Amino acid sequence: MVAAVLRLRYRLLGNTLARSPWQLVGFVFGILGAVWVLGAVIAGLVAASILQGLDTARGIAVVGGSALLLGWALGPVLVAGADATVDAERLAPLPISSRQIMVALTGTGLTGIPGIATCIAALSSVVLWIRWPVAAIVAVPMAVIAVLTCVLVSRLVTTLSSGLSGRRRGREIVGTVVLGLVIMTGPITTGILSLLDAAGDLPTQLGTAGTVLGWTPIGAAWAVAGDVAAGSWLPALFKVVIAVGTLAALWFGWARALHASTGTRPVQTTKAVKAGTLGLFGVLPTGGVGATWARSLTGWLRDPRYLRQLIFVPLFPALFAFTGGVDGGGFGASAIIVAMTLAIAGYADVSYDGTAFAAVLSSGITGRVDRWGRVLGAASVGVPAVIVVAVVVAAVGGGWDHLPAVLGGALGLLLVGYGVSAVSSALIVVPVPRAGDSPFKTVPGQTFASGMLVFAVLGASLVLGAPALILAVVATATASASLGVVALVTGVVVGAGVIVAGVFIGGRILDRTGPSLLQRIKAFPI
Incomplete structure (x- = not known):
């Protein structure tokens, strides 16, 4: 089923690009932008692995990975929009289960340009730990968990912003909540930067941020390899539990949201008004x-x-x-x-x-x-x-x-x-x-x-x-x-x-x- 959905997705993409030269131009620019970003990320990781110590490497991995997760949570909704080429609403009428829909949508998320770029960047982060072989080995499965977390959080946010309980008012409320979160992004980010400024130079700032974010759901997966390299096995184990628990919670939350948005019939909401009321008219x-x-x-x-x-x-x-x-x-x-x-x-x-x-x-x-x-x-x-x-x-x-x-x-x-x-x-x-x-x-x-x-x-x-x-x-x-x-x-x-x-x-x-x-x-x- 996943293979069939992926073939359908790329056939639709190919037909769209063949029909619209300007969309093909935009697609090419997207690929070039992803390649440029990947090149810069990989070069930075190689330089950090050679020139910096363990604390800096841990900070880079956790801060960079946390920023990547936040980008997946906000970027597809606020910048590029929710991809409607293959979405839950289009797959819901087909004789497939919700679990199959979720697996198929996860596959489409992993095989798009952002997904492929994220996979490459996540696997490239292993070079940070080449001086600590055991940590490098542990970093591979944790990178897989981190990438899946990125895709699932994106799908969850997209589903929540696209529909809630089949009601138009629910969709409007969710959209308003997302807008409110965006308004608070600037002050929150500035507050974090102010705290980092008080921490000292850049390596110290990265270490402080990595220590804090490593115990949160957005950075736990990226912090495990650093703890293993430092010999902190018990904190590493706890962070593995946090990372896996986050992935499971996102899957469960997405399943509930998906059932609410596609498993419930759309409800036509009405509002009783006094006869003759014309509003602004x-x-x-x-x-x-x-x-x-x-x-x-x-x-x-x-x-x-x-x-x-x-x-x-x-x-x-x-x-x-x-x-x-x-x-x-x-x-x-x-x-x-x-x-x-x-x-x-x-x-x-x-x-x-x-x-x-x-x-x-x-x-x-x-x-x-x-x-x-x-x-x-x-x-x-x-x-x-x-x-x-x-x-x-x-x-x-x-x-x-x-x-x-x-x-x-x-x-x-x-x-x-x-x-x-x-x-x-x-x-x-x-x-x-x-x-x-x-x-x-x-x-x-x-x-x-x-x-x-x-x-x-x-x-x-x-x-x-x-x-x-x-x-x-x-x-x-x-x-x-x-x-x-x-x-x-x-x-x-x-x-x-x-x-x-x-x-x-x-x-x-x-x-x-x-x-x-x-x-x-x-x-x-x-």
Whole structure:
């Protein structure tokens, strides 16, 4: 069964690459990147095994292995997305048991580019112990356990983020929890680094970190060989128990999560509301612009696919505060970074409508009306968020003198981005997770070219927002309050002008391309 699933996976991959040259380019870049990283890792391990002592080797193995495990836990979900080529939902209808599905998915995880690279890197870590033959022998099975742990934790996180108990609300809750964990990653990492800084030089830091992480589930498997090399057999035995227990717990947890997500029928959740309650549709103005505004704002406030964009609002200020302090330039410019992120969030906004975009086309509203509604919906969330970040940062960092300049650069970039997105979303549709799916899920049909389009939209936004950004930088550097006000006025005026032009151009384009956009959306793989 595992062999059949692997053949199916690689046949699908081959057909996809043959059909999409740009996806083939992205695949080649992925392989080259993995080879480069592997070369650097292996060279570093060889150098460490020759030049460093036992304590440093133990620290390198445990810290590096722990970082690898965390990368497997967060990377596939937050960076690349959950691989939907061969997943549990597609295998569930087949006459195979949950255990066979788990074994097959583990096999696909091990045989992908990340899995192969991890296997090679883990086995290469054996060279750290070449001066201690017994430890080198022990390192081989522990490397196998460590790699399996990486794959299982990835599958567990993917399953949890993709579905819980078959309920859409459960999937949204899990996605929100994952987002919250990401927000805390920066402060936690900075706190660990601060503790290491107090420990002394690099070898001492690695030794301290390795000692602590070696007794945790994320580093125990990598610490066994070091304990064997040091002659600490009893701690090594305890860490073997921790590593094996972690692997068993992950397998059991994954089995439960898999049963909850695929063994339970999807439940249609309903909410009783008072008769005549229209939500935002009853609050905002009537007409095409008002209805589109209400629908767009509802998505921004309730749809996890939009909500995940808002994670950057508290994330960037927190990261800059913990890494550079509240007096650093990064913290002071947090509002501009947040604006840059939110400005391009809707570059392919029509994609999130899915086939429901047919209702927009059949409603008879013009493209210009649709553009205005979507811009107002995004701005109702983005503009207040940027202003709040700028004011809070100024209050915490004592940068009230720079507030007009920061607001000018941030609002100018945000408004310009809305104008650019009004045009780009009338031209671009990309495969996105369906409503109710995990917002991190990667869907078939995404290509290297579609991934690069966001950078083109960002580049256009930066170019059009350059006047306000340049004035903001100069005003901050010269501590000129009057120039800061000029930057603020320039940002708002230029941004408003770009929005008007973007709505006009994007509306005319949408009137012409609307049916073709719907056709392309329907052609996306499910």
